Amino acid sequence: MLYAPLPMHIPDGFLSVAVSVVLWVLTVIAVAISLRRVSADLDERRVPMMGVLAAAIFAGQMLNFTVAGGTSGHLMGAALATILLGPWAAILVMTTVVGVQALVFQDGGLLALGGNIFNMGVIGVLVSYTVYRAVQKVAGGQKWGLYVGGFSAAWLSIFIAALAVGLQLALSGISPANIAIPAMAGIHALIGVGEGLITVGALVFIYASRRDLIEAGEKQQTGGAIVWFAGLAIAIALAIASPLASSNPDGLEWVAEEKGFLDAAQGPLYEIIPDYVFPGVSNEAVATIIAGIIGVVIVFGVAAGVAYSRKKRLTA
């Protein structure tokens, strides 16, 4: 594969079912609101634009630059999409990018897709929006606001999304909070610098050649105060929750247990009937062996069937 994706796409098997479902619900709500807002725009130009720009972000993730020791910086694109398209279209564009990555390229799982869209699409875009708007306000329309806003939006979108991934892994009981969160945060604090530099480079280029696109992007920053505060709330909540969770992992485990997360993850019935055996078979090892034999029979049966039908097709 030519593009080297961020270590942020969670595969299947890592998130517990409860965490996956909650993240799917949040994602569906955010995408539904975005679809409604984009449709209300009545700008029919935007449908092909979002499709092609999603393709551009996907392809843009192939562009990398070497940092040191075989590592390289590259683009996630949430901040760039937010600055150029506004938050609503950016959420749809990132949803499409992450969706195709999972559906076609197995980059991130299908059950975990809700979480991946939420982290990279929703959190990435909302945090970018909040930061970029705030810096723009302070800069008062001066040129440095574009670059400082672009860099900080890009860096923070990666960093906060990484905190979210760490927290979700900890809630799923996969990785202890005091290891998962600092590790994700540390790696992505560096990756975020690459994202920030590329985003600024792209903005400089577009500002020099098609300033009207940046100005058109300004007009699309129509999230309003609610979205601005939503981005702020996500950023602050994750920034506060993460150090708390990692300095007090038992607390998180307690929350997880209280909320029934761990139960849902491990299966309450399994706790009630601890002996793991086939009916009438009193030994776990025997059950495993029987399962193995059944598996081998299934696979060989299918293999024989396929071989037979292929032979018939060839001779026919």
Place this chain on the structure above:
Amino acid sequence: MHIHFLDPYHHRISLVHSLDARVKFVLTIAFILTTALTPHAAWPVYILLFATILAATLLSELGIGFVLGRAALAFPFVLAALPVIFTLPGPALTSFSIGDWTLTVSQSGLERFISVALKSWISVQAAIVLASSTPFPDLMMAMRAVGVPRLLVAIFGLMWRYLFVLADEALRLLRARAARSGQADQPGLKNGGSVTWRARIAGGMAGNLFLRGFERSDRIYMAMVARGYDGEVRVAPLPPLHAGSWLALGSGLAVLAILLGLAYWL
């Protein structure tokens, strides 16, 4: 040089390829959900799940080596679950020390780590069989069938159609950079400029790619308008499911329900 090799679809004449995409899509999601719901350390059920997906791979005639090879791509993330071996409380198996640190491997920790790795490995195989045996337009039909809004499906479709065009553009940009900034062949030689300089160049390329995307989307919009586009996304109605497809869907879901029942009942 074109980048069509990105497309994972492999044409074969097989049962799995001829199965209705909607059925395949729902069964794949159901399989991954079953795998996720299976408790940790349910080894017999993992074996049966693996046998099921291996049987599907055989039926798809994609080749076991191909599917397992692609599945290996998903492995690096397993590192994220590694610490759980040492941190989950449970009977200690063994312990070793690195410097001042003493790491104790607990049995429940090791079981959970192996379970997560296996579940993730089994799930990704299902996703690979789906993507490699189903052309993208059929996947879009499946997305519509499970209720993804039309507008979003239309954006997915446009993205897929132009992905290869823009990936080609990105390849050309990379080739131009390699030709102009004197990429060093020998390891250890610096290949031009400071890190910030290189990052700015990559950023300029990304901006360039965006601009090409913007301009192309304008032309696409004009072409769409010329052909009658009025802002409404129109799609052909979904064809009805054949009896055979219903049968495949029902029996597939039944097998998964039995596996899930085994996982909890045993």
